[in-house]
Amino acid sequence: MIVAGEIPGRFAWADDVCVAFATIEPICDGHLLVVPRAEVAKYTELDPDTWAHISRVAQTIGQAAEHAYEGSRAMLIVAGLDVPHVHIHVVPACKEADLSFSNAKPASDEKLDAAVTRMRQALLALGHADNVPADMHSL
Numbered sequence: 001m002i003v004a005g006e007i008p009g010r011f012a013w014a015d016d017v018c019v020a021f022a023t024i025e026p027i028c029d030g031h032l033l034v035v036p037r038a039e040v041a042k043y044t045e046l047d048p049d050t051w052a053h054i055s056r057v058a059q060t061i062g063q064a065a066e067h068a069y070e071g072s073r074a075m076l077i078v079a080g081l082d083v084p085h086v087h088i089h090v091v092p093a094c095k096e097a098d099l100s101f102s103n104a105k106p107a108s109d110e111k112l113d114a115a116v117t118r119m120r121q122a123l124l125a126l127g128h129a130d131n132v133p134a135d136m137h138s139l
Contacts, residue, residue: 010116014133017053020061022116025104029115030065030092034058041084058088064122065092
């Protein structure tokens with residue numbers, strides 16, 4: 001599991017409740033997942049405080065996406081049929097068609113590193129240094 005550090009990830013955010021990291025099959029550059037540390041299969045089963053917290057973090061990640069990818073708007077997708085762990089997709093997009101999972105494709109390590117670096121820089125610029133891990137590859 002990526003959240004527990006058992007599988008490598010590229011992290012832009014970490015706190016006691018959740019993390020945000022790059023998906024290996026992004027819809028577009030800057031596509032991050034906000035995932036609670038608690039392993040819960042469905043968002044309807046999350047306790048309300050955790051849901052509120054990950055929603056606030058998703059909003060912050062969205063603000064960073066809009067800062068990093070000028071001209072885009074941050075969009076959210078709550079999906080998760082692929083893994084039994086709640087996650088919110090935060091996607092910088094310009095139009096609804098940009099949100100289609102048919103656009104998702106594997107990205108190179110270099111492309112993922114560049115996108116997460118850009119998002120981390122945006123989070124730092126917006127004053128969130130306390131939640132940007134020192135190393136994007138570990139928590």
